[in-house]
Amino acid sequence: MKILRITALWCSSCLIMKSRWKVVFETFNEIELIDYDYDQDEKLIKQLQIGQILPVLIVFQNDIEVARIIGEKSVKELIKTFEGLSK
């Protein structure tokens, strides 16, 4: 599973989510995480059409986008989503 994680240095929701992602990513192995910064990777972000809310996780399986997780989510919500994707 490959995850593109889009955050920004100024975004408080991104900071809030850091610790929650850590918990989830430790639970699910085999995750390849690629980080992008909203301000520094402007061109790529434009192509991804992420909308108006940060942070964004774009989940790929076999190079096909299977999910987008937008904004603040609880650990429980994240685990539920990833469990669904792992099946």
Next chain:
Amino acid sequence: MKKLKLLLGIMILGLIINPFLSKNIYAENIVHIYFFYDEVCAHCAEENLYLIGLEDRYSNIEVHRYEITQVDENNLLFEDVKTVFNELDALTPYTVIGGVSLRGFNPTTENDIVRLITRYSSLDYVDVVNKVLLGEEVLDTDFDSLELSEVDLPFIGPVSIDSLSIFLAGILMGFVDGFNPCAMWVLLFLITMLINTKDRKKMWILGFTFLFASALFYFLIMVAWLNLALQITTIVWIRIVIGSIALGFGGFNIYQFIKSTKNPDIGCEVTDRTKKQKLMDKVKKIVTEQKLFIALIGIIFLAVSVNVVELACSAGLPLVYIDILAYNQLSMPVYILYILLYIFFFLLDDLIIFSIAMISFKVTGISNKYSKFSHIIGGIIMIIIGFLLIFFPQIVMFNF
């Protein structure tokens, strides 16, 4: 941007026209002040001078002077009025405004007179002395009171409801205003950049200066507005206009909240990329500046520009809070203390984030769901205050 310009315009206008307004106050209600005095009494002479000053300041007051030792008629009226107020032992100076009698003259009397002028300028009242003059019956309900209701707080003791209400309003409104997310991102970005420098001293100095300059700017704007508000509180239509503005801002805040509920995703909104980028470049330049003095000047300018945006985003909360203060006719040091209280709670979330970063070298965020709720809480507060200002101003004046 238009909203911002309008707000700044009002503030600047407040500072500029303040000196010219002080002699031009008028309201719809004429407030009659009955002053019983004795020509040889020193306190009477003091009060007379004070009343002359008030006549100059308020164009809607009429002072009726009764010298009781030289004119028998005046003395008879004095006795009648004292009887009505059940204060037969009262001496001069003796002042009656509406349904309230004031014995003697001291700084407290000065405050009481101003409070009563403010109260009766915009509210209907019964002129008890006029009733006595006309030979009409004075009813129990005609009397008014300056006495304050008190509540007994644990550890603190008795506190007047007036001051407690303003105190709680300051805490609540400042706190809600502080959760406005418009400028929080700059602080987070600044702290992140400062942490990257790994220079704790620089982090302290620049971070503290940013917060202090923000507080100072907000303070100056609020004092400027207070200067204007103090001059216009007695004008009835101004009260209604301010009430309507509060209703408008409140409605807008609630609309923002409803709009945000349509989007289930709570997070940071990405708007105005170019402006954001410019501010971020400024922050980077300040943080990497080698000369501390130049960095300090830069950070002060940054704080001011950020708080201009913050002020426009606050949807009138500080403006309405200042109006509440102005309607309560307090002394200047007390005004300042209440403004500082508001600013402290306004900056509390920033102070917490900064302190955690200082101690742990880690940036902490505050969930955007709180800013979402600040819209609805702020909106409800504004609507309640707007409604009270228009229909029940005595409650905003905390005259229970």
